[in-house]
Amino acid sequence: MSESSNDALADYQIQASTTERDLARESFSAYTYDGNFCVYMKLVHDRKEAEEDIKSGTFYPDFVHQFFGERELIFGYKRPVLRIFYTAGRLKRYIKFDYEDRLNKERDGCEPDNIFEQLAPVIDDIEYTQDLNQFISEVESKEEISFRPPGDLMHEFESLYKKPKMMSRSQLEQLEMAGERPDSNGQSHLNGHSSTSNGAPKSQNGLSSQGTESSAPTGPRKKYQIFHANSSTANFASFQQRMQTLVMWFIESATMIDFQDPRWDFFMLFEKFNPTTLDDPNAASVSTEDKYYFAGYATVYRYYAYPDRTRPRVSQMLILPPYRRNGLGTTMLQLIYDYYKKQPATLDITAEDPDEEFIAMRDLLDCKNCLELPAFHPEKLRLGWTEEIAKEAQETLRLCQRQSRKVYEILKLKSIDQSDEEEYKSYRLEIKNRLNIPNQRLKLDCDKVEKRGHDLPEEMRAKRDNHKLIVAELDENYQELVKQYQHTIDKLDKRHNFDKTLAC
Numbered sequence: 001m002s003e004s005s006n007d008a009l010a011d012y013q014i015q016a017s018t019t020e021r022d023l024a025r026e027s028f029s030a031y032t033y034d035g036n037f038c039v040y041m042k043l044v045h046d047r048k049e050a051e052e053d054i055k056s057g058t059f060y061p062d063f064v065h066q067f068f069g070e071r072e073l074i075f076g077y078k079r080p081v082l083r084i085f086y087t088a089g090r091l092k093r094y095i096k097f098d099y100e101d102r103l104n105k106e107r108d109g110c111e112p113d114n115i116f117e118q119l120a121p122v123i124d125d126i127e128y129t130q131d132l133n134q135f136i137s138e139v140e141s142k143e144e145i146s147f148r149p150p151g152d153l154m155h156e157f158e159s160l161y162k163k164p165k166m167m168s169r170s171q172l173e174q175l176e177m178a179g180e181r182p183d184s185n186g187q188s189h190l191n192g193h194s195s196t197s198n199g200a201p202k203s204q205n206g207l208s209s210q211g212t213e214s215s216a217p218t219g220p221r222k223k224y225q226i227f228h229a230n231s232s233t234a235n236f237a238s239f240q241q242r243m244q245t246l247v248m249w250f251i252e253s254a255t256m257i258d259f260q261d262p263r264w265d266f267f268m269l270f271e272k273f274n275p276t277t278l279d280d281p282n283a284a285s286v287s288t289e290d291k292y293y294f295a296g297y298a299t300v301y302r303y304y305a306y307p308d309r310t311r312p313r314v315s316q317m318l319i320l321p322p323y324r325r326n327g328l329g330t331t332m333l334q335l336i337y338d339y340y341k342k343q344p345a346t347l348d349i350t351a352e353d354p355d356e357e358f359i360a361m362r363d364l365l366d367c368k369n370c371l372e373l374p375a376f377h378p379e380k381l382r383l384g385w386t387e388e389i390a391k392e393a394q395e396t397l398r399l400c401q402r403q404s405r406k407v408y409e410i411l412k413l414k415s416i417d418q419s420d421e422e423e424y425k426s427y428r429l430e431i432k433n434r435l436n437i438p439n440q441r442l443k444l445d446c447d448k449v450e451k452r453g454h455d456l457p458e459e460m461r462a463k464r465d466n467h468k469l470i471v472a473e474l475d476e477n478y479q480e481l482v483k484q485y486q487h488t489i490d491k492l493d494k495r496h497n498f499d500k501t502l503a504c
Contacts, residue, residue: 059321061249076112089147093128094135151229309347378415
């Protein structure tokens with residue numbers, strides 16, 4: 001049999017196997033569950049938290065498709081529960097899979113999913129235990145109690161803490177589609193059975209902040225510290241490996257990075273907690289030492305920029321669910337900015353495949369920072385986009401030209417009188433002219449092809465000549481863009497008013 005025949009046979013077998021699996025899932029719907037509702041994660045601080053009810057203090061991953069497939073289903077088990085617990089400091093893991101019943105090959109004609117095989121990307125060669133008592137020993141160990149984060153301390157700050165709703169973005173999307181809402185704790189009462197949903201759309205892959213503010217925190221104050229580490233940092237390799245096991249659950253299409261590459265920088269966020277601050281009078285008898293609880297991290301890769309510069313790119317940013325919606329992502333991004341701005345070799349700071357939340361957070365922070373620059377004063381913005389604006393943003397804040405142009409457009413919209421027809425029309429035309437650049441390039445390319453006597457592909461000709469479609473698309477894109485810009489402006493004004501209140 002030829003090599004191509006072998007390949008064709010292999011493809012057929014894979015397709016047949018997939019089809020059989022799908023048919024089996026339909027036949028055994030009582031043994032098919034939505035994986036988004038079956039994975040329970042927790043940062044464990046003491047024995048009680050390790051032993052308490054599964055719904056107490058747990059949070060959920062944002063993405064499970066990298067483990068359970070595109071349909072995000074766990075097949076072959078009735079009421080499956082996957083526990084993935086971490087010690088709050090060192091991130092030692094306890095992984096346990098339970099269920100009420102499972103399919104059997106002899107009885108039912110098919111096998112259930114091999115869950116631990118599916119978890120291979122985050123468990124192969126990375127330590128964990130399935131023994132709860134062993135995990136509790138780790139929680140109560142001297143190493144955990146006296147744990148200090150690896151790396152160099154960069155920044156320490158306090159922040160008001162507001163307990164976030166502990167639901168994944170997928171669960172919130174699915175509840176919204178089903179017309180249901182989470183309770184006051186953000187918990188869903190759906191059982192996770194696949195009949196509730198076949199999966200909700202996800203946000204675009206890549207960088208996610210998950211730390212932007214929904215409203216000003218009003219709870220107790222917490223202390224935080226941010227540490228910097230790289231491949232040469234002592235006692236960091238094993239911690240980094242455990243830390244990276246979180247990323248595939250919270251950043252879509254994420255992969256483990258090459259830790260040995262010296263161009264990687266790691267920024268780790270920890271809550272710094274002292275037991276003596278508790279109301280419990282017995283708390284101090286346990287330990288008076290500061291404890292460090294992992295809250296999130298970011299990775300940055302320093303790309304080369306000709307001839308002797310670097311272009312740091314924020315690759316991953318994760319704030320864990322218990323710490324989200326408290327402005328911690330913004331604080332971390334600002335610290336990253338400050339760290340690289342001080343380095344003369346830094347050309348500009350960019351981001352890799354950011355999702356909508358990260359884009360919103362970065363836009364808000366960049367606008368806030370640019371408001372302090374003379375080039376972004378309202379009277380300068382009214383004169384239009386200039387190289388002076390791009391230069392000042394690049395030299396002072398290390399913004400790339402594309403981002404500084406976006407900030408310019410947002411702040412100009414903020415500065416103009418939108419009720420003034422002429423002023424607003426001038427702004428609208430300026431933005432639409434920029435949005436129309438790809439259409440102008442397409443027209444030039446088509447004209448070049450025709451001048452050379454070549455036939456123009458029908459698709460290119462149709463797109464170039466359909467003036468009504470071009471105008472409609474421009475208007476739609478403009479309206480969507482201005483909507484996003486206004487959202488940033490509203491948050492900027494809200495933040496400004498909040499800062500003024502604190503200053504009073």
